[in-house]
Amino acid sequence: MSDSLAETRVIHRLLEKQVEKNGDRTFLLFKDKSYSFWELNEMAGRLATGLQQWGIRKGDKVAIVMENCPEFLFLVFGLCKLGAVEVPINTAHKGDLLTYMLDKTDSRLIVTDSKFLDRINPVLSRLPKVEGVVVMDTTGEGTPRLERPVVDFESIVHNDGVYKVENVLCSDPFVIMFTSGTTGPSKGSLLPHNYALFIADVLLECCEFTEEDCFYNMLPLFHAHAQYIITISALMCGAKMVLGQRFSASNFWDDIRRYGCTESSYLGAILPILYKAEPKPDDRDNPLRVMIGGGAPKDIYEPFEKRFGVTLIEGYGLSEVGLPLMNTLRRRKAGSMGQPSRGFQVRLINDDGLEVGPNAVGEFLVRNNYPYSLHLEYYNDAERTVEAWRDLWFHTGDYGYHDAEGYFYFVDRKKDYLRRRGENISSHEVEKVVNSHPAVLESAAIAAKSELGEDEVMICLTLREGQTLKPEDLIHYCEPLMAYFMVPRYVRIMKELPKTPTQRVEKYKLREEGITLDTWDREKVGYKLKR
Numbered sequence: 408m409s410d411s412l413a414e415t416r417v418i419h420r421l422l423e424k425q426v427e428k429n430g431d432r433t434f435l436l437f438k439d440k441s442y443s444f445w446e447l448n449e450m451a452g453r454l455a456t457g458l459q460q461w462g463i464r465k466g467d468k469v470a471i472v473m474e475n476c477p478e479f480l481f482l483v484f485g486l487c488k489l490g491a492v493e494v495p496i497n498t499a500h501k502g503d504l505l506t507y508m509l510d511k512t513d514s515r516l517i518v519t520d521s522k523f524l525d526r527i528n529p530v531l532s533r534l535p536k537v538e539g540v541v542v543m544d545t546t547g548e549g550t551p552r553l554e555r556p557v558v559d560f561e562s563i564v565h566n567d568g569v570y571k572v573e574n575v576l577c578s579d580p581f582v583i584m585f586t587s588g589t590t591g592p593s594k595g596s597l598l599p600h601n602y603a604l605f606i607a608d609v610l611l612e613c614c615e616f617t618e619e620d621c622f623y624n625m626l627p628l629f630h631a632h633a634q635y636i637i638t639i640s641a642l643m644c645g646a647k648m649v650l651g652q653r654f655s656a657s658n659f660w661d662d663i664r665r666y667g668c669t670e671s672s673y674l675g676a677i678l679p680i681l682y683k684a685e686p687k688p689d690d691r692d693n694p695l696r697v698m699i700g701g702g703a704p705k706d707i708y709e710p711f712e713k714r715f716g717v718t719l720i721e722g723y724g725l726s727e728v729g730l731p732l733m734n735t736l737r738r739r740k741a742g743s744m745g746q747p748s749r750g751f752q753v754r755l756i757n758d759d760g761l762e763v764g765p766n767a768v769g770e771f772l773v774r775n776n777y778p779y780s781l782h783l784e785y786y787n788d789a790e791r792t793v794e795a796w797r798d799l800w801f802h803t804g805d806y807g808y809h810d811a812e813g814y815f816y817f818v819d820r821k822k823d824y825l826r827r828r829g830e831n832i833s834s835h836e837v838e839k840v841v842n843s844h845p846a847v848l849e850s851a852a853i854a855a856k857s858e859l860g861e862d863e864v865m866i867c868l869t870l871r872e873g874q875t876l877k878p879e880d881l882i883h884y885c886e887p888l889m890a891y892f893m894v895p896r897y898v899r900i901m902k903e904l905p906k907t908p909t910q911r912v913e914k915y916k917l918r919e920e921g922i923t924l925d926t927w928d929r930e931k932v933g934y935k936l937k938r
Contacts (some may be wrong), residue, residue, distance in 0.1 A: 416577035416779075417600040417803070419487040421642060422448050429618075429645055436666060437477050440798035447484065448566060450477075454485030456570040461539070463514070465490030465573045468512050468583065470518040470767045472527060473494045473628070474598045475652050476902060478543060478560070479628045480638065482518060486581070487600070490573040493582045494595075496630035497830075499890030499938070504593070504836055506533050511787055512595055516541060521548065527860050528553050564649045572679045577601035583786050584631050584726045593833055595786040596726045601779040603635040605730045607643040610636065610750045613735040614697050614720055616670065618645035621694075623668035625651030625659075631923065636699070646670075651724040656680045663693050673719075676828055678707050682714070702861070705742035715762055723771075723817065727782040728801050732815050735902050742813040744807070750777040754800065755809065765811045768818055772800040776914040820888035827862050830892045839897065840888045841866055844881060846874035851904055851912045855897050857924055865897035865926070867917050869904060876900065878927035882912070891938045898927040 414420070425434075426448045435442040437677035449748075463469060469491055473479050483711075486493045494512045505526060508759065509517070510533070520529055531537060531554040540553055543560035551831075578777070581603070583595040610616065622641040626633040631782040641648040651658075651665045654677060663671065664929055677700070691694035699720040708719050723732035731753055734745035749755045755769030756762055763769040775781050785790045792832065804821040834852035841850040848869045870876055878898035885894050905913040922928075 413576045413578065416604050417487065418581060418603055419451065419484050419606065422451065422484055424647055425642060428623055428680045428717065433647055434642070435477060435480065435648055435650060440477070442477060445479065449486035449563065450481040451488060452568035452570065453564040453566055454481050455488040456566045456568050457487055458485065458491070459570045460566070461558065461563070463489060463491050463516065466492065468492045468494050468514045468519045470494040470496055470509055470512065472498055472517060472523050474520065475628050475650055476651070485633065487575070488570065490579055492838060495634070496585065497580065497629050497890060498523055499892060500891065501932070502530070508585060508593065509534050509537060515917040519745050524553070531555050537591045552782065580783060584658040586726045592790055593836070594791055597786045598781055599779045602729060603639045603782065604643070605780040606635050606642040609730050609733060610640045610699065611748060612646055613733045614670070616640060616644045616739055618647060620646040620669045621667050621670040622646055622648040623651065623663060623666070625654045625670055626674065627653070632674065656684060658695060663695050664772050667694050669694055669696040670697050671695060673698050674702055677713055678703045682707060682711050686714065690714050701744065708741040722789055723815065725803060728773045729755060729780065740814045742893050743816050745815065746813050750775045752779065753815065755807065766808055768808045770808055770821055771803040771805050771807055773803060774800050818822060827864060827892055827928060832864060832893050834890060837864060837866065837889065837893055840885055841881065844884050846870050846876040850906060851914055851917060852871065852895070853914050853917050863897060864893065864895040865899065866895040867899045867901055869901055882929060882934060886937060889937050896929045896934055897922060899923060901923060
C-alpha cells in the first residue's frame with residue numbers, strides 16, 4: 408500500500424472528503440433532526456478538540472456507553488481525528504463483565520448518558536485506569552457526584568474546533584470491538600481504520616449502493632453491523648442515513664416509508680418478526696430495495712421477498728475478519744452465505760486440519776490478500792491471538808460446507824456461544840454468574856430454539872448437597888448481575904450433568920435433549936425481566 412493510500416484510507420478523512428464534495432447535503436437523520444456532512448464533521452472536530460484539551464492523545468482508549476444518538480457518531484469520528492481508540496460497550500452490561508471490559512481495554516475515559524450511571528458508578532472503584540467520566544445529561548438532574556472527576560458533555564464540545572492534527576494511518580487502530588466470549592471471557596478485537604473502509608468497499612460492490620440511497624440504521628451503534636457495515640457504507644457512497652433508536656417491528660415499515668429508505672439490515676429474528684406480522688394490502692408499497700444481514704431461517708427468503716418486494720443479501724461476518732462471504736445482487740443463492748468476497752480466501756477443514764470437499768462439513772478458515780483489512784489482534788491477549796491465527800489462517804470456530812458451485816452454508820457453531828435477538832452471548836459468562844449462587848454446584852448454558860427460530864438461553868444445573876433452589880429465585884439472583892438478554896429463559900435443575908471421562912460437560916447431549924418436561928420456562932410463568 409502506497410504512502411498516500413496509507414494516509415487517505417482512514418475514517419475521518421473519508422468524512423472530510425465527503426464534506427468537500429457534499430457539504431450542506433443531509434447525511435444523518437435522527438427523529439426530527441437532520442445533520443449535513445459538514446455538521447457531522449464540525450461536531451466531530453469539536454469533540455476532538457475538547458477531548459484533546461482534556462488530555463486524550465493518539466492511542467488512548469475512550470469507552471462509550473450510550474444508546475443510538477447523533478452524539479455517539481460525533482464521538483466516533485472525533486476520536487478517529489485524534490487517532491484515539493473507541494471502546495463501544497453494550498449498554499446492558501453491568502457488574503463484573505462491565506468492569507472486565509473497561510479494565511482490559513485500558514480505558515482512560517468513559518463517555519456515557521446519565522441514565523447509565525447507575526451501572527457505571529458501582530464499578531469505578533475497581534477501575535484505577537479510568538481517570539474521568541463525561542456525562543451527557545438527558546435526565547435533567549444535573550451533573551452527578553461520582554468516584555471519578557465528572558465532565559459535562561456540553562463543556563467538551565463548547566470550543567472552536569481547532570485541535571492538533573495527528574498523523575493517523577490506515578494501519579492505526581480506531582476501535583476495540585468486543586466479540587462474544589467462547590471458552591473464556593469476551594475478547595476485545597483491535598481493528599484498524601482500513602478494516603471499516605474495506606467492509607464498505609465490499610458492500611458497495613455487492614449491493615451497488617449510490618448517493619441516491621437512504622440507509623435505515625436501527626441496530627445498536629455499539630455493534631459492528633451498525634457502526635461499520637451501515638454507517639461507513641452510507642458515508643462512502645455519499646448517501647443519507649436514518650438512525651433509529653432501536654429495532655421496532657411496529658415502527659419499521661412506517662419509518663421506511665416516512666424517510667424513503669432504500670436499504671436496511673437484519674440479524675437473527677428480525678425477518679421472522681416482520682414476516683409474522685399480520686399481512687396488509689400495502690406490504691409491497693414501500694421504497695426498500697435491499698436488506699443485508701445474516702442468520703435468517705433458510706425458508707423465509709422467498710416468501711419474505713415476495714410479500715415485501717425487497718431483495719435479501721445474506722452474508723457471513725465476524726468482528727475479527729469483516730465480511731469474508733457475501734451474496735450479491737447479481738450472484739446469490741437463497742439460504743447460502745454467498746461466495747468469498749473480494750480479496751478473501753476461505754477454506755473448510757476437518758478436525759485433523761485437512762481441507763474438505765463440496766458438501767462436507769468443516770470449520771471455516773479465513774484470510775485476506777489486502778493489508779489491514781482484518782483485525783490486528785485481540786487487545787491485551789497475545790495467547791488467544793496466536794491461537795486464533797494458527798497456520799496463518801484465522802480459525803472462526805464455525806462449521807459449514809460449500810456446494811459444487813462454491814456457495815457456502817452455515818451449519819453450527821463450534822465455539823461455545825449463543826445468539827439471541829441479534830446479541831452474541833458467552834455461555835462462560837452466563838455460567839460464571841449462575842455458578843456464583845450459593846446453592847449451585849455447577850451449570851452449563853446452552854442454546855434452545857425459540858418460536859422465532861433462533862436461540863434462547865437455557866441453563867442446566869446441579870445443586871450443592873442439601874441445597875434447594877426455585878428457578879424464579881435463580882433468575883432474580885441473575886438479573887442485577889448480567890445484561891437482560893443474557894438472563895436464561897429456561898432453567899433445568901438436574902441430579903448430574905453428562906460428562907466425558909475427563910469431566911468435561913457434554914453439552915451436545917443437553918442440546919439433543921432440549922426442553923424437557925422438567926424444564927422451567929420464564930416466559931410461560933409470566934416472569935418479567937427489568938431492563
